[in-house]
Amino acid sequence: MDPERWRQVEEVFAAALEQSPAARAGVVSAACGDDEALRHEVLSLLEAAEPAAAYFADLSSRAGVPSPASTEVDQFLGRTVGSYRLVRLLGRGGMGVVFLAERDDRQFEKQVALKLLPLGIGSTEAMQRFLLERQILARLEHPGIARLLDGGVTEDGTPYYVMEYVAGVPIDEYSDTNRLTVAERLELFLKVCDAVDHAHRHLVVHRDLKPNNILVTPDGKVKLLDFGIARVLDRERSAGGATFTGQAHPMTLAYASPEQVQGAPITTASDVYSLGVLLYKLLTGFHPYRRDFSSPSDAEHVICVRSRPSRVPGLPQPTGTSGMP
Amino acid sequence: MASSPDITERLRLAQQGDRAALDEVFALVYDELHRLAQAQRRRWSGDTTLDTTALVHEVYLKLVDQEGAQWNDRSHFLAVAAKAMRHLLVNYAERRRAAKRGGGAATVSIDEFNPVAEEVADEVIALHEALDRLARVSERQVGVVEARFYAGLSIEETARALGISPATVKRDWQLASAWLHREIQTTLSPP
Numbered sequence: 001m002d003p004e005r006w007r008q009v010e011e012v013f014a015a016a017l018e019q020s021p022a023a024r025a026g027v028v029s030a031a032c033g034d035d036e037a038l039r040h041e042v043l044s045l046l047e048a049a050e051p052a053a054a055y056f057a058d059l060s061s062r063a064g065v066p067s068p069a070s071t072e073v074d075q076f077l078g079r080t081v082g083s084y085r086l087v088r089l090l091g092r093g094g095m096g097v098v099f100l101a102e103r104d105d106r107q108f109e110k111q112v113a114l115k116l117l118p119l120g121i122g123s124t125e126a127m128q129r130f131l132l133e134r135q136i137l138a139r140l141e142h143p144g145i146a147r148l149l150d151g152g153v154t155e156d157g158t159p160y161y162v163m164e165y166v167a168g169v170p171i172d173e174y175s176d177t178n179r180l181t182v183a184e185r186l187e188l189f190l191k192v193c194d195a196v197d198h199a200h201r202h203l204v205v206h207r208d209l210k211p212n213n214i215l216v217t218p219d220g221k222v223k224l225l226d227f228g229i230a231r232v233l234d235r236e237r238s239a240g241g242a243t244f245t246g247q248a249h250p251m252t253l254a255y256a257s258p259e260q261v262q263g264a265p266i267t268t269a270s271d272v273y274s275l276g277v278l279l280y281k282l283l284t285g286f287h288p289y290r291r292d293f294s295s296p297s298d299a300e301h302v303i304c305v306r307s308r309p310s311r312v313p314g315l316p317q318p319t320g321t322s323g324m325p
Numbered sequence: 326m327a328s329s330p331d332i333t334e335r336l337r338l339a340q341q342g343d344r345a346a347l348d349e350v351f352a353l354v355y356d357e358l359h360r361l362a363q364a365q366r367r368r369w370s371g372d373t374t375l376d377t378t379a380l381v382h383e384v385y386l387k388l389v390d391q392e393g394a395q396w397n398d399r400s401h402f403l404a405v406a407a408k409a410m411r412h413l414l415v416n417y418a419e420r421r422r423a424a425k426r427g428g429g430a431a432t433v434s435i436d437e438f439n440p441v442a443e444e445v446a447d448e449v450i451a452l453h454e455a456l457d458r459l460a461r462v463s464e465r466q467v468g469v470v471e472a473r474f475y476a477g478l479s480i481e482e483t484a485r486a487l488g489i490s491p492a493t494v495k496r497d498w499q500l501a502s503a504w505l506h507r508e509i510q511t512t513l514s515p516p
Contacts, residue, residue, distance in 0.1 A: 001458075001461070001462055002462070003461070003462045003463070005462075006462035006463060009500070010463075010496075010500060013496075013499075013500050014496050014500070017496070017499060044507070045500065045503045045504060045507070046503070048503040048504070048506050048507045049499055049500075049502070049503040051506060052502040052503045052505070052506035052507075053502065055502075055506050055509075056474060056502055056506070059445070059448060059452075060474070088386075089382070089383055089386075
């Protein structure tokens, strides 16, 4: 392909796109004259245009490259949401966009994490549901659970949560960096169980327990993030008529329970399952499935169908009794 | 990390065609993107998906002195960052492929933060190579794809970043994505 030839392709392609789909072939034929190869090339590209749009949108989500439509992140910086000013982006994912924020009135020099949920709340009913949920979550008061401080809906209908800002690292990383002993790891794990237990007693299921949601602060305190938010997301998404196609990225399924992967009803047992995966990881250094999932269906196969992690070939069989307290 | 005082200056030189200045900006941005991509796992957000758009914007906030920056510095910076992101992703994809060929899937640890999943590695590489071929006929279209796909810029932002009209961005994207899609299909499943 040479540049001159490509200019011709460009020109005919652009002219064709201005026409209705039905009229395109005619326009191309007229423009190409007896240049059969050019006609052929442009028609082939026109045919590829639509699948290409779908393909790139799909590749976007699979490669972690967000589609251009959903990317106006920094438009938020400096903006005020409720009485908080958004200072800096902390992270982004399927669960929303998280900013480090400060009280706008500067009365308190308090830094918080403000999470904008990837939802539009259209109806009053949905709004009431969201606010009710917020009240339930606000009732969770436990030193091991990052506190929900506030929440609401922005002017353009995006719900948000304001949470205690936790400067910590994921529990697995904390354990490895500090070379914690088995006993110390178990101690940390028990603190996690304690926090989860507290939530379960208040009938709140986390639904997304994984190391990145379980942080340990420099002074060794455990803090669980995002309690119950997965539920709000699930519910509003299905209430809104949109099909919730599960977690966007297979990696996030690494701690999910079989019922979660299969879309079956979720109970407190789902959290317990995730805790089991976490414990396995903390004690052996390995994830029980020992590999990344290549797709959601692969995850479902590995989590629900394949043999139990304890029987994965190649894993050293446990010998003797463990030092569990 | 402190913002580099002279990156804005270098960016302006690069805009005037200073190749060495452009390379310097590119290298700085690439390193910072890589560092942030690795750090992202430790972030608050709780997701291990690499969010390239957030990274690109964050690199901008980190590297460019916001006070001294002019309105169009940001656009130019984002165009460079988009290219750096493309190279970073293909680098991860190549490592993923090498790991797969080297020791088999079992040795790939779930902890090693390689944001490019195994199943997309081949596509990321195929896209990168197809873009190299596209560059021989239209550098501009490559720029459009980089800005739109790797940095997630909107049509208007892309137009500003590349100094072309939004209508051209739209046309370029449609043609280039169709062509690239066809190329990738051919690479991945040869006829």
